[in-house]
Amino acid sequence: MKNKLTRKLVLYFSLTLLLFxxxxxxxxxxxxxxxxxxxxxxxxxxxxTVIAETLSxxxxxxxxxxxxxxxxxxxxxxxxxxxxxMGYSSFLxxxxxxxxxxxxxxxxxxxxxxxxxxxxxxEYSELPDNAQDVIKRVYAGxxxxxxxxxxxxxxxxxxxxxxxxxxxxxxxxxxxLHSAVSSVHKEENQGYLLLFISILIAWIIxxxxxxxxxxxxIAPINKMSHFTExxxxxxxEESLDIQTKDEIGxxxxxxxxLKNRLAEAKFQRENREQxxxxxxxxxxxxxxxxxxxxxxxxxxxxxxxIQQPEKIEQYHQQLLAESIVLERLINDLLELSxxxxxxFTITMEPVAINDVLSDSLRSLRLKTSSKEQQLCxxxxxxxxxxxxxxxxxxxxxxxxxxxxxxxxxPPKAIIEIQANKVNDTINISVHNPGSYISPKEQKEIxxxxxxxxxxxxxxxxxxxxxxxxxxxxxxxxxxxxxxxKETGTTFDVTIPIK
Numbered sequence: 001m002k003n004k005l006t007r008k009l010v011l012y013f014s015l016t017l018l019l020f021x022x023x024x025x026x027x028x029x030x031x032x033x034x035x036x037x038x039x040x041x042x043x044x045x046x047x048x049t050v051i052a053e054t055l056s057x058x059x060x061x062x063x064x065x066x067x068x069x070x071x072x073x074x075x076x077x078x079x080x081x082x083x084x085x086m087g088y089s090s091f092l093x094x095x096x097x098x099x100x101x102x103x104x105x106x107x108x109x110x111x112x113x114x115x116x117x118x119x120x121x122x123e124y125s126e127l128p129d130n131a132q133d134v135i136k137r138v139y140a141g142x143x144x145x146x147x148x149x150x151x152x153x154x155x156x157x158x159x160x161x162x163x164x165x166x167x168x169x170x171x172x173x174x175x176x177l178h179s180a181v182s183s184v185h186k187e188e189n190q191g192y193l194l195l196f197i198s199i200l201i202a203w204i205i206x207x208x209x210x211x212x213x214x215x216x217x218i219a220p221i222n223k224m225s226h227f228t229e230x231x232x233x234x235x236x237e238e239s240l241d242i243q244t245k246d247e248i249g250x251x252x253x254x255x256x257x258l259k260n261r262l263a264e265a266k267f268q269r270e271n272r273e274q275x276x277x278x279x280x281x282x283x284x285x286x287x288x289x290x291x292x293x294x295x296x297x298x299x300x301x302x303x304x305x306i307q308q309p310e311k312i313e314q315y316h317q318q319l320l321a322e323s324i325v326l327e328r329l330i331n332d333l334l335e336l337s338x339x340x341x342x343x344f345t346i347t348m349e350p351v352a353i354n355d356v357l358s359d360s361l362r363s364l365r366l367k368t369s370s371k372e373q374q375l376c377x378x379x380x381x382x383x384x385x386x387x388x389x390x391x392x393x394x395x396x397x398x399x400x401x402x403x404x405x406x407x408x409x410p411p412k413a414i415i416e417i418q419a420n421k422v423n424d425t426i427n428i429s430v431h432n433p434g435s436y437i438s439p440k441e442q443k444e445i446x447x448x449x450x451x452x453x454x455x456x457x458x459x460x461x462x463x464x465x466x467x468x469x470x471x472x473x474x475x476x477x478x479x480x481x482x483x484x485k486e487t488g489t490t491f492d493v494t495i496p497i498k
Contacts, residue, residue: 005221006214013210014203021199032191041145041158044177048162049143051103052175055164059172102178105164108139108171134161138174220248224255231255236263287329290322297322332463339470346390346474353385353394353426353495357419360398364406371411375402379419385426387495389475397477400468401430401491408489410434426495433488442481 106112137144138161146159164173220242230238236259242252297315300306306315338344361375368375405415409432416431437445446469472479478494 006211006218009214009217010207010210013214014207017203017206017210021203025195025199028195029192036191037158040179041160044158044160044179045143045145045162048160048175048177051177052162052164055105055173055175056166059164060167104174104176104178106135106174106176108135108174134159134176135174137161138163139171141171220244220252224248224252227255227259231259231262234262234266236260236266283333287326290326290329293322294319294326329463332467336463336467336470339467339474346393348388348390350386351389351391351394353387353419353428354379354381355384356391356394357398357417357428360395360402361417364399364402367403367406368415371406371409371413373406373409373412374414375417376414377417377419381419381421381426385421385497387426387475387497393471394475397468397471397479397493398428398430400464401493404464404491405430405432405489408432408435424497426497428493428495429490431488431490435483435489436485437481437483437489442483445481446479 104112134144134146141163143163144161146161158179160177162175162177163171164175165171223240223242227238227240230236238259240252240256240259242249244252297319301312301315306312357377357379361377365375402415402417409415413432413434415433416429418427418429418431420427446465469479471477472493476496478492480492480494481489482492483489
């Protein structure tokens with residue numbers, strides 16, 4: 001997975017960089033070509049203007065030194081005589097070198113005065129017809145740029161026309177400069193080559209960086225992959241340490257939470273499996289004892305080993321007592337199984353807590369007479385408190401707690417039941433002043449078949465408090481226990497009103 005993901009990241013990054021380079025190359029090519037031609041045209045315009053101004057100065061000087069004082073237009077009309085002038089050929093050679101491109105010098109009638117050949121090996125004595133438009137615009141005093149000569153030279157060109165004027169501002173001639181666009185493209189090709197080399201170097205560097213960054217990006221994912229592999233084999237000792245503030249860091253935190261929950265689930269599952277084993281062992285023992293006693297008594301009676309009437313009566317009473325214990329055990333098991341089943345629903349309706357407590361106390365007062373105990377109910381709640389729940393189940397919860405207190409309280413003890421309202425909850429406590437439960441036993445007291453370590457009390461199935469705990473959880477009550485050697489044991493039930 002690591003290699004595949006790394007290759008994909010490098011491939012995606014490389015393709016993105018390549019596409020970006022292509023876009024940059026095309027945009028640069030278009031803009032660079034236009035900008036190069038624009039700059040070249042401006043340079044040609046500058047050179048044409050310099051040539052025209054130089055020619056103007058030259059013609060002014062020739063006009064001043066001319067003994068015949070002939071007009072400059074007449075002198076230009078006889079181009080051959082001007083070429084014969086002193087230093088004129090050298091001046092034209094200088095102009096040709098300054099132009100660097102093809103140069104024409106023409107008059108107002110489109111007659112060629114002279115031609116340079118910066119680009120060509122021959123001179124052109126005639127100009128095309130459309131040159132007259134450029135010459136007319138130049139004679140109007142405007143420097144003109146045009147590509148009207150492209151078809152004449154045979155290649156795309158840039159043409160610039162500049163006026164040659166005298167000291168009075170009269171246009172004497174037109175300087176035409178021509179440059180092939182292909183010469184400009186030669187310069188562009190060098191720029192493209194440099195651009196290609198730069199893009200290639202950037203792509204190679206980007207590729208190396210993408211490999212390094214991909215490995216750095218993949219590193220926490222590899223850690224999480226190894227971490228999840230350990231979770232698959234239920235090894236929850238491994239820790240995941242990824243200190244980032246991004247989505248990967250959030251995923252790492254969620255995986256850590258998942259690990260803790262899985263570890264807790266494993267712990268609960270193992271405890272539940274152990275609890276099931278203990279349950280089967282305990283229930284087997286609990287059922288075997290009364291069944292063995294019942295079978296032994298019945299065999300003795302059936303075989304005629306017991307003849308005395310009083311003995312037979314004792315056996316009958318023992319059979320009845322053991323059958324009652326067996327029935328109670330079976331009923332408690334069925335009750336606990338129903339409460340633990342999520343599909344088993346209980347009736348939820350408005351229930352007055354005051355009435356439930358009064359009913360529970362009334363039904364248990366007779367049980368306190370054998371040990372001369374007293375049930376003392378204290379409450380600071382004046383108005384009736386109504387909650388949603390099952391009346392019978394809530395009554396069963398308080399009956400179990402009060403019976404448990406009666407069972408383990410010493411003779412003549414006062415068992416206190418208190419009810420107080422705190423904010424949005426009702427707190428009900430059942431206090432037994434004569435018994436103590438150790439902290440270790442407090443953690444086990446709500447488990448199945450847990451029996452208190454007491455010599456005075458040996459009866460009971462050990463399922464009462466487990467049933468009370470299930471009833472409390474079904475009603476979203478909080479059932480807890482606290483115990484002290486001096487004050488005794490108290491079971492607390494916290495009931496939310498809302």
